[in-house]
Amino acid sequence: MKVKRVFLAAGLCAMLLAGCGTANNSSEQASSSSQASASSESSAQVTDIHSTDYKPAAPTKDETHLVNHDKIGENDYFVDAQWLKDKMEQEKDNAQFKVIEATYGDEAYNKGHIPGAIHIDTMDVESEDSDWNLFEPDQLAKTFLDRGITHDTELVVYADDINAASRVAFAAYYMGVDKVRILDGGRKAWETLGQSLTKDVPTIQAATDFGVAYPARPEIYIKTSDDLLKAQEQNPDLVVASVRSWPEFMGETSGYDYIDKAGEIFGAVWAAASETAYDLNYFTNEDGTLKAPQPVFDMWKDWGITKDKDVTFYCGTGWRNTAVFFITRQAGWDKTSVQDGGWYEWNMKHKEDPAKYQVQIGNPKSDNVKIERS
Numbered sequence: 001m002k003v004k005r006v007f008l009a010a011g012l013c014a015m016l017l018a019g020c021g022t023a024n025n026s027s028e029q030a031s032s033s034s035q036a037s038a039s040s041e042s043s044a045q046v047t048d049i050h051s052t053d054y055k056p057a058a059p060t061k062d063e064t065h066l067v068n069h070d071k072i073g074e075n076d077y078f079v080d081a082q083w084l085k086d087k088m089e090q091e092k093d094n095a096q097f098k099v100i101e102a103t104y105g106d107e108a109y110n111k112g113h114i115p116g117a118i119h120i121d122t123m124d125v126e127s128e129d130s131d132w133n134l135f136e137p138d139q140l141a142k143t144f145l146d147r148g149i150t151h152d153t154e155l156v157v158y159a160d161d162i163n164a165a166s167r168v169a170f171a172a173y174y175m176g177v178d179k180v181r182i183l184d185g186g187r188k189a190w191e192t193l194g195q196s197l198t199k200d201v202p203t204i205q206a207a208t209d210f211g212v213a214y215p216a217r218p219e220i221y222i223k224t225s226d227d228l229l230k231a232q233e234q235n236p237d238l239v240v241a242s243v244r245s246w247p248e249f250m251g252e253t254s255g256y257d258y259i260d261k262a263g264e265i266f267g268a269v270w271a272a273a274s275e276t277a278y279d280l281n282y283f284t285n286e287d288g289t290l291k292a293p294q295p296v297f298d299m300w301k302d303w304g305i306t307k308d309k310d311v312t313f314y315c316g317t318g319w320r321n322t323a324v325f326f327i328t329r330q331a332g333w334d335k336t337s338v339q340d341g342g343w344y345e346w347n348m349k350h351k352e353d354p355a356k357y358q359v360q361i362g363n364p365k366s367d368n369v370k371i372e373r374s
Contacts, residue, residue, distance in 0.1 A: 049302050052368040056246050056272055056299070059281045066290040066330065067184040077169075077326045078184045078290060081193040084156055088116065095205070096152060101187075102159040102168035112197030114158065114190055118147050118204060122164055125171040131348070132317040133223055133340045137215050140175055148204055151176045151211040158183035158190070162280055162288065166323035170338060176216025182326060185289040192287070220325070222312050222339040225349045225357055228265070231312070239304060239311040240265060240339065243273035243324045248316070251361030251370075254343070255316050265314065265346050266358035266371060269303040272296055273324050277316055280323055293327050303365075307333045314339035 048054060067078050079087075084099070091097035099117040101109050109119040124143045126132050134140060149155065155177055159165035165182050173180040183189060191197070215221065222231050232238050242248075242264055248255040249270045251262045255277030273296070275281045282296050297307075305311055311333070313321035318340045328336045349357040355373050362369040 049363070049365045052363065052366045054363060054366065056270075059272075059275065060291075060295065061286075062291075063285045064292040065285070066292055066327070077181055077330045079156065079181050080184050080289075081189040081195065084114075084158075084183055084190070085193065085195060087156070091154075094154075095148070096150075097154045098147070098149060098156075100147075100155055100157045100168060102157055102164045104164060108160060108187075110199065112199055114187070115196070115198045115200070116202050117158075118202060120147065120168050122167055125168060126318070131224075131341065131345045133345070134171055134174070134221075134318070137175065140171055141210050141214055144172060144175065144177070145207045145210060146204075148207050149177065150207050150209065151214075151216065152178055154179040154181075156181045156183055158186045160187050162186065162284065162290070163278075163319035163323050166326055167319050170322035170325060174217050174221050175214045176210070176212045185287060188288055220337045222337055223341065225265075225341045225346050228312070228339050228341065229356075232267075235310055237310065239309050240268045241271040241300075241303070241305050241311050241313050242268045242343075243271045243313050243315050243320050244343065245274045245276050246270070246272075248277065248343070250363060254347075256344075259316065259344055259347060261347050261350075261359075263347070263350075263359040263361045263372070264343065266360050267364075268314075268360065269305060269364070271303065271305050271313065271324065272299045274315075274320055277320075280320060283323070283327060290327065293331055297331070307331075308335075310335045310337075312337040312339040314342040316342050317344045318342055 067080050069080050069082055072079055072083050087097070088099070099114055101113045101117045101119050102122060103109050103119070104122045106119060106121060113119070120143065125140060126134055135143070144150070149172065155169070155172055157165045157169040157172070157180065162182070165186060169180050169182050185192070222228050228240070232240070244255060244264070247253045248262070249264055251264065254260065254262045272282045273280055283291055283293060285291055300306070313324050313336065315321045318338070321338050321342070325336055325338050346357055350359050350372070359372040360369055361372065
């Protein structure tokens with residue numbers, strides 16, 4: 001069995017190594033003026049998305065915040081740790097308010113979790129056997145019912161990783177849970193607030209009836225590559241947006257050790273979100289909290305990704321795109337969806353029928369893009 005995830009520490013190490021360099025020597029400093037001039041002359045080419053030399057700007061280091069404690073609304077998808085603390089005190093006798101810790105495996109949960117939090121392993125909503133797509137609705141229903149979760153449960157999901165939390169939150173939202181929220185900053189934000197963790201596992205009362213026909217929100221989910229082709233046939237204006245890193249989008253790397261080929265779904269455009277296959281750096285501050293997203297949305301405009309359009313987001317195997325889905329929804333984008341098969345499944349389909357599942361390699365906005373049809 002393939003292992004889907006890698007330790008985030010490995011990604012951090014790679015970023016640190018990439019950032020390491022040697023100090024400029026005096027001769028380099030002496031020539032800085034001429035280098036600056038050359039850079040200035042070529043800057044228009046580098047920033048023009050239609051150029052073969054285009055490279056996107058790196059994520060800003062500026063700290064901004066999507067979540068403002070004093071402005072958290074009833075229909076917001078992200079809340080902060082103080083909101084959660086207050087809510088837990090208010091709802092301590094309400095069995096229909098539940099906090100979920102989402103992790104890949106149970107090691108992190110067993111080391112310590114928010115008091116009262118129920119554990120959902122991401123393998124309870126997806127697996128290699130499902131091509132890392134969400135399980136069929138009946139199986140998802142069992143995952144939630146076994147934990148006492150029904151459509152009228154109020155959920156707050158958190159994790160060490162915004163993508164893991166969003167993955168489980170999306171499964172619940174897709175199925176029809178009325179109120180699904182995600183803790184901004186995850187476990188770290190809870191601890192930063194000065195709140196403790198526990199190893200005590202809460203007693204769970206399973207439920208037997210989800211309460212509504214499920215999935216209650218099918219319109220937000222395009223599951224397979226075939227489903228994507230059908231969606232495009234029904235809506236030729238559908239924007240298929242990759243939230244993968246620029247090297248992944250350009251076909252320089254697959255991003256995953258269990259995906260052998262690099263490339264992208266034919267016709268996809270780039271939605272800046274991540275620098276590697278395991279982060280959401282364009283949207284996150286150093287402490288893991290979410291930035292105000294408008295600067296990123298402004299970058300998307302060059303790629304035709306705007307609030308007024310039907311946009312479906314995909315990534316490698318369906319984690320990063322769910323986080324982006326919730327970010328756009330909180331910002332008022334009401335026509336977004338998740339394409340779950342992503343590059344993982346499209347690549348497999350391409351091997352079977354390259355003419356049907358075409359692959360693009362390179363910048364599709366430039367003349368230097370390769371389309372693989374055979």
